[in-house]
Amino acid sequence: MIKKLLSFSLFYCFIISFGQVYKPIDTADYAQRKDFLKNFSVTNENLIKKNRTDYSGKTGSELSKFYKEFEKDFEKKVKNKDFIFNSVFDAKVKNLIDRLKKNNPQIPQNLKILIAKDNTPNAYCFADGTFVINMGLFNWLNNDDQLASVISHELGHKISEHTLKTLIGIVDQDQMDRVVVQNIKLNKENRNQQAFDVLKSRIYKKGAENRKQEMQADSLGYVLFKNSDFKKEEFINTLKRLEDFDTISPRELKVETYKKYFNLPKQEFKDKWLKKEDFSLYNYDNFKEKLNKDSLKSHPEIALRITYLKKIFPELKAEVKDEKASESYAALEKIARMETLPNFFHSEDYGIGIYSSLQFLQDGEEESYYKKWLGKCFAKIYEARKNYNLNRYLDRVEPKNQSESYQQFLNFMWNLSLDEIKNISDYYQTEKS
Template sequence: MKKLISFLFLYAFIISFGQVYQPIDTADYAQRKDFLKIFSVNAENLIKKSKTDYSGKKGNELSKYYKEFEKDFEGKVKEKDFVFNSVFDSKVKSLIERLKKNNPQIPQNLKILVAKDNTPNAYCFADGTFVINMGLFNWLNNDDQLAAVISHELGHKISEHTLKTLLSIIDQDQMDRTVVQSIKSTKENRNQRAFDVLKSRIYRKGAENRRQEMQADSLGYVVFKNSDFKKTEFINTLKRLEDFDTISPRTLKVETYKKYFNLPQQAFKDKWLKKEDFSLYNYNHFKEKLDKDSLKSHPEIVLRINNLKKIFPELKTDVADEKPSDSYKTLEKIARMETLPNFYHSEDYGVGIYASLQFLQDEEEEKYYKNWLGKCFAKIYEARKNYNLNRYLDRVDPKNQSESYQQFLNFMWNLSLDEIKNIADYYRTEKS
């Protein structure tokens, strides 16, 4: 559900460009090639270092993880999941330089990448590759809040949480093998004992992840407050991310469907909005074996905020968000306009249609979003024709989806192949 949420925050202003917005060009072959060359060298050095620092089986297992990561990440770079030398790069680099001034513990070899991902997130890998998602620019409110997220991730890097997690996995694998052999040697309660091993491992992993998040908050805040950013924006950043975790999508009105799908050659049909009846399904009887709360990798945001306020008294008083700089406002607008190109790139065509309708309902850049509506419907048509629509369009899930999104999914699944094609053709040729 999170991929549905990042574009739903209603801004106080409507983006206005003099002409139809042109998405960021990803034909940056030279820059991508240069990055991969440096990345490959650094990855090999990291693998050699792991074998030197950790002899025997542990070193071999650690280097195996790094090799798998290197291969996977190189694939993402080649698939253009990241943009190079974009308008976002200079902003991120300038913020990191401000953080470095009074924080010599920050690694000097960070390599910055901006991901075509709408979720407000960032992460730093063991080799010093630092990834910032475009969704952060769209979701956060100013430079200070972006710097707060970067500081948190630097807290992970300074603490070498990635390395520690991998070492813990390697140690736990060895312990589990011993337990599994013991289970195999007896016939009684094998299934239950095996499940208990799995459950115990998952719970321990969740608890360790939560501890690391708390630690990264504390270390990140120290980095943040040593710089020239407003201290209270660190707490405000967590509040913004809490909104991302909890905000309910705005309702897509029936009038919006009728406005954009009542076409000259295909009149709107009320039956398209018919919902599947789930009243006979009794979800109260469903009971999961695992405790969901114990599986969360991030502590509840409110607990993280309270923890910081307890450790750092200067954070106890809540203060309103800082106003964004003009440069941040510009990047915020661009990130918002990149929402649809990003969904299209990740093949989230169903979500792309839902997002387009949300923007159109708000009367934002009508020509631009109608064009994306056509592109996404064309992909949905191809998927429906090839019997693989499930890959690009969710099924209705009453337990985990808003009423608005369920209505949208019912609408999409109610359309026939020809009706989908007619909509795709109309919006790919329609001129505003």
């Protein structure tokens, strides 16, 4: 959840002015989605046929199941409009990939670009060559070179066929585990503990393999990157930027901001709304974790990744400031920032949508635009509260995992009554607000 918050909560403030209220990207792209799914289905079927040829028996059939299930899940996401087609972002990504291809013939030629309505700075590439870029990357990274470095890393995964290797590993592990499970059934003592040990071993092994693949993708990705016309040092700067996303808490939402936007003409602000839940008597040490969190991680710490890259590529040891964004990148960065609320609303993250709207308003950005989203999100929170499913859209307070500011916000939201939520929703959905 903290990562979702950080996708909009930059630690510096800049004002965006479009001259008029920004209009979110239109997702009425039924024809494009239909054509994409048709082509994706054909490509995926060809991939399944190839795997059956390359891997006979149990491995081939299990791989086919994986790819068929993936196609079903992916089709749902496309139909749900989780991606946008022919957007302003496509040309930029295509240009960066073309620059990478120029001196790297090993990069596949059949890459298809897809922009996801996701605020987290991430990208991934499917086995068929579909390259997904989250909109959050444009908002979080600082320039073309940094975006190209993320693309290079994902191409490293693609060229190394890490997805296929992971799936084959799962199939092989399943077969080995079946034998172990049979032996456990024959043993009448400590069955539960033995079964848990098998599960733990499998999870740890998968985490270790994933971390190894990340390091490999970094190395190969950097080779692709430095063979192109990008500034080498930006590869490390990108990792540092992503490290910020993983480690820095969102900026504080001030009490004055609550009082400013929730002291309404027909509903005065109440101090009791900010009352915090008391967790002082809860003993967090009473529960002992059965799984080591570090062993569960699929990605190595970014600091370790940076150290590793500097060790094998000495030219990366120099510290260089981030390059200034090009005009074309800066324009896309502004659009991605303005799409933050539409994206949260689309993913039904209404609680975070309210929190982010308040932070934008606190910074003085596009007041009428973010007031509108404040109203839209409160309307959804009202419906959820009325239908007794608010937990689906609003977090509970978790003192160990959340910033003080976000805990304060959650206490505020849970302290509001149903009628009070409706009054806020109605006020911010009217033109008079």
